[in-house]
Amino acid sequence: MTVIALVVFVAAYVLIATEWTxxxxxxxxxxxxxLALGVTDSEHAFYSHETGIDWDVVFLLLGMMIIVGILRRTGVFEYVAIWAAKRAKGSPLRVMILLTLITAVASSFLDNVTTVLLIAPVTLLVCDRLGINPVPFLIAEVMASNIGGAATLIGDPPNIIIASRxxxxxxxxxxxxxxxxxxELIVFTLVLPRLFKxxxxxxxxxxxxxxxxNEREAIHDRTLLIKSGAVxxxxxxxxxxxxxxxxxPSIVALLGAGLLVLISKVPTRDYMSSVEWxxxxxxxxxxxxxxxxxxxxxIADLAGWVGDITNGKPLLATMLILVVSAVLSxxxxNIPYVATMSPxxxxxxKTMSDPAHVHALWWALAAGADFGGNATAVGASANVVxxxxxxRAGNxxxxxxxxxKGVVMTAITIAVAAPYLWLRYFVLA
Structure with missing residues (x-):
């Protein structure tokens, strides 16, 4: 069954990567x-938290997509787009830096998927106004969200799993x-001009x-904006x-979506059309x-292999966990990877007596998984969104x-994280 699961996953991954379908x-x-071959079944696929669909992620996205669909009717995204472009003096590079920093900071205090759901429509609008391709800006923002989300417990779902363990x-x-x-954000900002030359x-x-x-003229439904802002x-x-x-958070998003639908009285077709089915x-x-x-x-075997070859060597364990986490994530x-690797x-x-070394292992796992999510288009939930x-926007x-772009940025962020972990937990501890 293991071989079948691996072959099917690799085949699907190749199809996704090559875009043959x-x-x-x-x-x-x-x-x-x-499912047809019995490698997994309905109990594991639909009801298991460890081996099935992460419904929390799905319903978090659904709830926030509905909220964003209603919020879009207020004109607030046009307002922010014009405001950002004017503050950047119309410079596309300054617009990118401004939007990526906003994304990174917001992702530290919100789920990074929620952040990109709010920032992406703004980006599409400002790029349309300036007559530039939005794709590099969207890629830069999702990278910033994965980097910024690493800063706090709630910023990136893998961090929540690590905290619970x-x-x-x-x-x-x-x-x-x-x-x-x-x-990392300072380095990221310096790299942007060359990465998206x-x-x-x-x-x-x-x-x-x-x-x-005049950005204020973009707001065309102030009452709905107040209701949406409150929700x-x-x-x-x-x-x-x-x-x-x-x-x-998934329940919070669904309750918020339901409340806003109730008080806004927006036609169903208007907000449901914004859902990325x-x-x-x-x-x-x-x-x-x-x-x-x-x-x-x-995945457990791979994780166990890491544990076996690094037992008793804290620095080697830290660096290997950092690199392996980045590659596999x-x-x-990165969510199922961290769920499997955290045990x-x-x-x-438990084999280490120095608290600094214990911290180093956990932070290596968090940094590797969060930054490694930037490596490919399917490495993190925010990327896929x-x-x-x-x-849908035609880009x-x-x-x-x-x-x-993602592999380059992941390599840079991991290269920065490695000396940070070494200095803080092995040299200066």
Whole structure:
């Protein structure tokens, strides 16, 4: 069964990467084959938290897509797009830097998927106003969301899993990972002009037109904006305090969507048309395939191998976990990878007496998984969401277009993270 699960996953991955067929067909087809051959079953695929569809992710996305669909009717995205373009003096490079920094900071305090759902429509609008290709901007923003999300416990789903296994607190993540994220964002900002070279030529006439616009005129439904703003504030409060309230972010998003639908009285077809159904179904198929790898023990075997060859060597263990996590999180979604690897790290920490070395292992896992999510188009949930939004907007992002940039950025961020972990937990500890 392990061989079948691996062959089907690799075949589907090749189809997605080469775009020989639509990625949705590849993901659902792969899931269907695994179910038909009995490699996995309905209990594992639909009801298991470890080996099945992560419904929390699916319903979080659904709820936020509905909220964004209603919010779009207020004109607030046009407002922010014009505001950003004017503050950047119409310079595409400054627009990219501004939007990526906003994305990174927001992703630290919200789920990074939620952040890109809010930022992507703004990006499409500002690029349309300036007459430039939005694809490099969308790719840069999703990378920023994965980097920024590493700073806090709630910023990236893998961090939540690590916290539950390790007992680390919100403040622990802030103290230990936020400084690394600040360094990474500085490096990221410096790399942007070269990484996306040739993407910053704007039509001077379009720039002049934007600079003459009054962003306040873009708001055409202030009442709906106030209602949407109030609901978003409640949703964000729920996200930040979900551990204290004992309510999952997915439930918060669905309750927020339901409340906004109720008080806004927006026609059903208007907000449901904003739901990225292809993206949600793609996630479902991908989760089933990765779940089959978990069910057959393949991912556990890989994780166990890391534990076996590094036992008793804290620095080697830290660096290997960092690199392996980055590589594997780029191939499979970083959520199931961390769910499988965290018990292995927990066992490794029990063999170490120095608290600094214990911390190093957990932060290596978090940094590797979060930054490694940038490596490919399917490495993190935010990547898949942005690619789906771009496709619907008529600006498709190919698997390799994303991955060519993503691999470079992942290599850079891991190269920065390695000396940080070494210095902080082995030299200066």
């Amino acid at each position: 639509h990625k949705l067909l590849a993901a659902l087809g792969g899931a269907a084959v695994l 390790s007992g680390l607190t919100f403040n622990d993540f802030l103290i230990h990972l936020a400084p690394l994220v600040v360094i 040739g993407s910053f030529a704007a039509d001077p006439e379009r720039v002049d037109d934007v600079m003459r616009l 978003l504030l409640l949703v964000f409060t729920g996200f930040i305090g979900h551990s204290a309230f004992h309510i999952e 292809q993206t949600l179904l793609f996630f479902a198929g991908l989760f089933v395939m990765v779940g089959a790898l978990v069910k057959t023990g393949l 780029g191939i499979v979604d 292995v790290v927990l066992e490794l920490t 942005v690619i789906g939004i771009a496709l 498709p992002i190919s698997f390799w277009e994303f991955t060519r």
